[in-house]
Amino acid sequence: MFNFKTTTTTMASNLKNISFEEMQSTLVHLFLKYGFTQEKAQLLARTYTESTLDGVNSHGINRVPLFISYIEQEFIQINAEAEKAEGMGSMERWDGNLGPGIINATKCTDRAIALAKEHGMGMVALRNTNHWMRGGTYGRRAAEQGCIAIMFTNTQPNMPPWGGKDSRLGNNPFIVSIPRKKGHVVLDMAISQFAFGKINDYKLKGQQLPFPGGWDDEDQLSTYPEKILVKERGLPIGYWKGSALSMILDMLVTLLSAGNSTSKIAGKEKEIAISQVFLCISQDYFRDTDVQERLLQEIIDFTHSSTPMKEGQNIYYPGERTLETRARNQKNGMPVSIEVWQKVLELAS
Template sequence: MQISSQQMQDVLYELFVKYKFTTDKARLLSKTYTESTLAGVNSHGINRVPLFLEYVENGSVKIDAEAEKVESFGSIERWDGNYGPGIINATKCINRAVELAKNHGMGLVALRNNNHWMRGGTYGKIAADAGCISILFTNTQPNMPPWGAKDSRIGNNPFIVSIPRKEGHVVLDMALSQFAFGKINDYKLRGKKLPYPGGWDENDQLSNDPEKITKKERGLPVGYWKGSALSIVLDMLATLLAAGNSTYKIGLKKFETGISQVFLCIDPEVFHDKELQDRLLDEIIDYTHDVEPMKAGDQIYYPGERSSLTTAENLKEGMPVSESVWEKILALSNK
């Protein structure tokens, strides 16, 4: 089914107000979930709303709590999320990292005790809209085996890099699993197999069956052993910089909460060579675009380009949404 962005935003706003969020928080939450769905990332947009509200109901997400600064070291700060809503806290911290970058050339905010920030690219776009380069990452509950192991001990730790560009921001937003688990569940919801193996089944065989992968949550690291190593290092960095929970500690909890995140922003204006920067970016993008695709009719994209095109299309045509998910949203609204 197709839903307009305005319709989704209105329904979600009323739903979050019903769950006792302030009007400002309800507005930000509904806007963020809708924008992720507009970009075609339903797995971290509309599909996640029921689970987010479950976390509100079981107390994992504290609706009145907000991130607060606990330590400051010039252009580097530590914040505590106090188990508040992940989107609210992450938005506050990316805006603070941008502010630090504007004042110092570079700013870093390390956040502990947060909840899921949903789509990491949201915060890369906020930084890019403000004219900043960003490098962002978060740890997660254990959902991938370290390379060669049987059981999950590492997280798929999403990693984001954004670069501002007038013709369209470059925004890399990737989990360190071949498929984010939200995406795996999206395929499961639609009754489809993954296009490539995405994890291991109960017999320790690589599989593209979402049902088999989600039974034990053993995702496949990107780049196999390389993705495994990168996951471990990002967990170390997020934990150390935030003085927060590691993937190990998060895995001891009943629900995925109390995660650690890093927001690093750089203001490229400090170099005073914007024309050169624009020319260098265009050179790389033009060179990447100008290659023959393996399949006739295919197009080559830079990171974030397809999301921008999907957003434009969905604004015009409406967003494709799972009927069962939308019915669940409406049922929560009328409960």
């Protein structure tokens, strides 16, 4: 019998600390129970746990129960994997066959890296796949292999176009990563002010959003997660500019993958069969990597030199706070919702 003994420290009334090792071993057991191979169970468990370690619970441990429910409803095919459908030199189209999003995204990231190592630049456009959870996972994976990466995905409609009342756009996460010896630069952002997983994270913590994140059922911008989640109408970043960017990303990912657009995803029972793009540029082809490191540091130092508006605050480059959070959680354990953790333990038992 698997041992679910938990040694945790209560941080708040609804949070507890879980160690990396405990979470990963629990999730491996859970995914094996649901029929995944040892290799795939390890990959899934590590990815969910690393996202939680980095403080992205919304796309880490909090998503596990929903992932399992999709498996139980057969929206996700556990034995399916992405397969190459079409090759065009340094560009390829792949079909995800409705396999698990993490497994498909990892496979396509690695293929885009391999194409970049061969051609200087490589792109894999993936259709018919599922949620990749935290997009930054794949940007960081590319950076660790010496590749600059640009990646994006479409989603179900969860934002109204600017001036509209009904959701017609996805919050279409967008990732850019740049390798750096002192810590990779990783931009991972939804085109909504807050990803809906993040909004739900605030709800689980019993907190309001620090800024308006969407419209309530009375068409008013709100900081209350519960009110925003009623109709899931997120606020685009930059208002009309974010609205336009979301549409452009949906156009690009649909055309490049020959897959489903947000409009097609809207007609499905759940958010499945989405489309994604993985573009990698290998730094192996550049002979001035030392110069590149200096230029990156120049930009970072100039940005850090800005005086904070509030005393005691810091200025960060994309991905810098993640490194701090990871170090803190490695030392103290990962703060996790008691409710979510209990659900995971029940699923795994």
